[in-house]
Amino acid sequence: MAIIHARGLGKSFRVADKMPGLGGTLRHFFARRLKDIPAVRDVSFTIESGEVVGFLGANGAGKTTTLKMLTGLIEPSAGEVEVAGFRPFRRQAAFLRTITLVMGQKQQLIWDLPPLDSLRVNAAVYGISEPEARRRIDELAEMLELGEELRRPVRKLSLGQRMKAELLASLLHRPSVLFLDEPTLGLDVNAQVRVREFLADYNRRTGATVLLTSHYMGDITALCQRVLLIHQGQLFYDGSLQELTQQLAPYREVCCDLGAVYPPEAFRGFGELESLAGHRVRLLVSRDQLTGTISRLLSTFPVLDLEVSDPPVEEIIGRLFREAAVA
Amino acid sequence: MSRTLRLARVLLSVQYAYMLEYRAEIALWALSGLLPLIMLALWSGAAAAADLSLSPAELTRYFLAAFVVRQFTVVWVIHIFEEDALQGRLSPYLLQPLHPFWRYLASHIAEQATRVPFVLAIVLAVWLLGAGASGWPPPSTWLLGLLVTHLAFLLRFLLQSVITMACFWSERAAALDRLLLIPYLFLSGLVAPLEAFPPGLRRLAAATPFPSMVDFPARLLSGGEVDLLGGLATMAAWIALLLPLYLLLWRAGLRRYAAMGA
Numbered sequence: 001m002a003i004i005h006a007r008g009l010g011k012s013f014r015v016a017d018k019m020p021g022l023g024g025t026l027r028h029f030f031a032r033r034l035k036d037i038p039a040v041r042d043v044s045f046t047i048e049s050g051e052v053v054g055f056l057g058a059n060g061a062g063k064t065t066t067l068k069m070l071t072g073l074i075e076p077s078a079g080e081v082e083v084a085g086f087r088p089f090r091r092q093a094a095f096l097r098t099i100t101l102v103m104g105q106k107q108q109l110i111w112d113l114p115p116l117d118s119l120r121v122n123a124a125v126y127g128i129s130e131p132e133a134r135r136r137i138d139e140l141a142e143m144l145e146l147g148e149e150l151r152r153p154v155r156k157l158s159l160g161q162r163m164k165a166e167l168l169a170s171l172l173h174r175p176s177v178l179f180l181d182e183p184t185l186g187l188d189v190n191a192q193v194r195v196r197e198f199l200a201d202y203n204r205r206t207g208a209t210v211l212l213t214s215h216y217m218g219d220i221t222a223l224c225q226r227v228l229l230i231h232q233g234q235l236f237y238d239g240s241l242q243e244l245t246q247q248l249a250p251y252r253e254v255c256c257d258l259g260a261v262y263p264p265e266a267f268r269g270f271g272e273l274e275s276l277a278g279h280r281v282r283l284l285v286s287r288d289q290l291t292g293t294i295s296r297l298l299s300t301f302p303v304l305d306l307e308v309s310d311p312p313v314e315e316i317i318g319r320l321f322r323e324a325a326v327a
Numbered sequence: 328m329s330r331t332l333r334l335a336r337v338l339l340s341v342q343y344a345y346m347l348e349y350r351a352e353i354a355l356w357a358l359s360g361l362l363p364l365i366m367l368a369l370w371s372g373a374a375a376a377a378d379l380s381l382s383p384a385e386l387t388r389y390f391l392a393a394f395v396v397r398q399f400t401v402v403w404v405i406h407i408f409e410e411d412a413l414q415g416r417l418s419p420y421l422l423q424p425l426h427p428f429w430r431y432l433a434s435h436i437a438e439q440a441t442r443v444p445f446v447l448a449i450v451l452a453v454w455l456l457g458a459g460a461s462g463w464p465p466p467s468t469w470l471l472g473l474l475v476t477h478l479a480f481l482l483r484f485l486l487q488s489v490i491t492m493a494c495f496w497s498e499r500a501a502a503l504d505r506l507l508l509i510p511y512l513f514l515s516g517l518v519a520p521l522e523a524f525p526p527g528l529r530r531l532a533a534a535t536p537f538p539s540m541v542d543f544p545a546r547l548l549s550g551g552e553v554d555l556l557g558g559l560a561t562m563a564a565w566i567a568l569l570l571p572l573y574l575l576l577w578r579a580g581l582r583r584y585a586a587m588g589a
Contacts, residue, residue, distance in 0.1 A: 013585060073418050075582050093424035101422055108419035110341070112348040117341045124337040125425045127330050 003084055003177060003209050004047040004070065010078030010233075011065050012036040039065040041233040042079070049176075052203055052210040054224035054241065058321050062233040063213045067179050070211070071101045084177055097126060100175040104185030107166055109154045115165040116150045119172060126173040133172065140168045144198055160191030167195070171202065178202075180212045184219055196222045217317070231321060244317075245310070251284040253309050254294065259302030270297060279304075338430065342437035350441060357445035360401065363393035364453065366518050380522055381551075388463065388549035389520050391453055392472070396544045397517060398446045399439050399473075400480040404431045405491040405504045412494045412584070421584075428488065428573075435484060464550030471555075472548030478562050479544045482536055485569040492573065495580030510535065516542030536565040 017035045018028040040062040047053050057063045068074045069081055072088030072095065081088055086095035109118045116137075123133035141150060144164040149157055157165065163183065171178075183199070184192040200223055203210055214220055220227060220241065227244060229237035237244060254271065258279045267273050270293055271285035285293045290308070297303060346353065367390035371383065381389065408431065411417040420427040464472075490507065493500035512518055515537040521529055532538050543558040 068418075071422060073421055074585060091421065096422060096424040099422070101418075103415075103418070106415055106418065110345055113341065113345055117344060120337050121341050122423070124330075124334040125423050 001049050002046040003049040004045075004211070005082040006046075006066075006070070006079065007044050007081075008079035009040060009043040009066065009069060009076055009081055010038065011040045011062075011069060011074065012038045012077045038233055040069070040230075043230070043233075043235045044079075045228055045235065045238055047209060047211060049209055050203070050207045051226060052199075052212065052223050054220035054227040055211055055213040055230065056220065056227055056317060057213075057230035061230045063230055064181055065233075066230070067101065067181055067211070067213065071099055071179055072096075073101075097173055098175055099177045099179065100170040100173070101179040102167060102170045102181065102183050104163065104180075104182035107154070107162065108169055109162070109165055111154050114151045114153055115157075115169065118154075118169055119150070122169055122172050128173065136172055136174070137168065140171060143201060144168055145194065160187050160194075163187060163191070163195065164198075167198065174206065176206070176208050178208050178210045178212075180210060180214075182214055183212070184214060184216055192216060192218060199223055229317070229320070237320075250287055252287055252290055254283045254285050254290075254297070255307045255309070256281050256283075256297060256301070256303050257305040259304055262301070266301075334425070335433070338433040339437055339440075342434045343440055346434070346437045346441040353438065353441045354445050356401070357398060357442050357449065360394070360397050361449075362512075363390045363397055363517055364449075366390055366393075370519070381520060385549070385551065386520075389545055389551065391450065392548035393517060393541055393545040394453075395446065395450060395548060396476050396479060396541050398442055399476050400483050400540055401438075402435065402480070402483045402487045404435065404484060405487050405494070405501050407431065407434070408491045409494045409499075409501045413498060417584075421581075428577075431488075432484065435480075439480075464548075468550055469548065472544060475544040475547050475559070475562075478559075478566075479540045482562055482565055482569070483540050485566060485573060486536060489569055489573050489576060492576035492580045495576075495583045511537050511540070514538065515540050516545060520546070536569075539565060 013036070014034050015037050016028065017033045018024055043062070043066060055063050055066070065074070069076045070083055070088060072091045075089045084095065084098045086092060086098070088095060088099075109115050110121075119133070119137055122128075123130070128136065137150070141147065144167060146161070146164050146168065149161045150165065150168075154162060154165070167183070178199075180199070184195050187195065196219055199210065199212075202208060203223075210223070212219060212223060225240055225242075227237065227239070227241050228235060229244075251272075253274070258281065261278060262276075262281075264273055264276055267276070267281060267283060271283040271289070274282040274284050276282075283293075294306070294308070297306070367387060370386055370390070408417070411420070417427065420430060463469075487504060490503050491500065493503055514521075514532040514535050516532075521532055521538055521542045524532065532542075539558065539562045543553060543562070546553050547555070547558070
């Protein structure tokens with residue numbers, strides 16, 4: 001059953017249009033010119049209950065604006081949106097109890113107090129009894145590997161500990177729809193892995209629906225089977241991550257360590273040269289020419305080591321965005 | 328009901344803990360509100376004081392009471408709201424089933440509680456200096472005066488909350504509050520009891536909510552003659568006007584909210 005419906009969703013922001021320099025400043029002071037900038041245009045999709053969907057796009061593509069419309073923070077300029085049967089912008093209490101929005105670069109915890117104080121406030125705001133709140137805090141703290149950190153002022157916590165405490169605060173009311181905007185932003189690799197594992201576990205345990213934006217492809221590949229790709233405010237892919245990589249990656253990556261250094265021209269006819277750094281060369285080779293190319297590489301160069309793999313997903317998607325930008 | 332009480336208790340206790348982190352700053356704020364005591368010193372030594380219909384003791388009591396009223400009616404919601412709206416901190420509040428108004432109100436009440444020891448120390452110091460400290464009204468008048476002081480705070484909080492809604496239309500709405508500071512200072516009774524004003528100016532002041540914010544509660548606290556029912560009715564009328572206006576502007580403003588920085 002679909003829990004999120006977006007139909008023809010659009011949002012424009014009115015911004016000042018000012019020319020640089022003193023003349024522009026004076027003109028802007030006396031006759032302010034404004035223009036409407038479309039941030040999201042005609043976006044439609046549905047998300048089934050319990051799905052974990054990745055929302056990808058370059059900076060300024062419209063991901064966060066879409067999330068703000070889905071959570072009711074801003075009113076759409078066009079189209080319709082429905083989340084768990086509610087119109088988000090009405091911000092009815094029952095709707096707000098159903099959702100949460102975690103923003104990696106923003107915090108809701110009170111900076112100078114321990115997270116437990118913010119958690120007490122959240123429990124009271126959502127009407128969770130004190131014993132029940134303690135039980136939920138213990139359960140989530142265990143899943144997130146948080147202990148005495150909850151009793152230290154937020155400002156004294158590391159970025160990873162703070163993010164985990166933010167997640168705890170955002171999930172205390174057991175929302176069934178999670179909007180996560182860059183939840184692992186700035187975290188080290190270990191902390192990223194722990195947050196991903198926690199989110200996967202939370203989804204398994206509660207059946208919550210998750211819409212996730214991230215710049216880290218690791219988040220997307222670890223958590224999402226389905227992705228939405230947005231570019232310049234428009235949705236241009238909605239489907240499985242696996243299909244996307246197959247469709248867009250008819251190549252394999254061949255990485256060789258060579259016994260000598262060669263100029264880039266030496267690799268002409270061996271696929272697309274991705275990088276050449278000293279003795280190490282990375283080539284993108286078409287899948288149907290893989291065997292032949294490898295035999296020729298082995299016979300032409302003194303190959304010390306050779307590795308064949310799928311190119312990283314971020315490279316595939318980056319290529320897709322670059323192609324879309326050119327088009 | 329018990330849920331609401333628990334929410335109020337938790338919000339106030341957490342906000343109080345937060346404000347205690349800034350106790351040194353709050354002590355300085357309390358000291359920076361000495362204007363009524365400075366005005367007392369000025370009026371006490373001025374020849375014009377003879378024109379007032381107040382005795383020196385009444386004048387001292389009035390300004391000391393005005394100092395107390397001023398301390399418990401300080402409102403800064405516009406500054407914090409402007410910052411929250413600009414930096415995106417308003418967004419998490421909007422995503423919870425509690426109107427942000429209550430959070431800001433709780434933080435003001437918690438800040439007032441933090442001020443209490445500093446205010447008491449200053450009042451005691453002035454009291455011990457002795458000038459005009461005799462003839463204070465009975466505790467029942469004090470209690471009523473404190474209650475009215477809190478109503479005055481609510482009125483000032485509502486007035487500034489209404490102006491705060493300009494933050495949805497302008498990025499520098501706090502400037503509007505600075506604009507209101509001058510009429511507030513002169514027409515509220517902070518620089519002189521309104522009784523000292525010429526009749527025309529007194530009528531002008533009476534047409535604004537400012538006398539309800541200082542003059543009325545200060546005169547009540549200091550044991551002066553007041554029209555209690557008339558004063559309370561004026562406060563109630565202003566609150567009845569400002570509250571729906573605030574709610575109307577809040578709804579209109581939210582439609583313009585761009586959740587910047589979030």
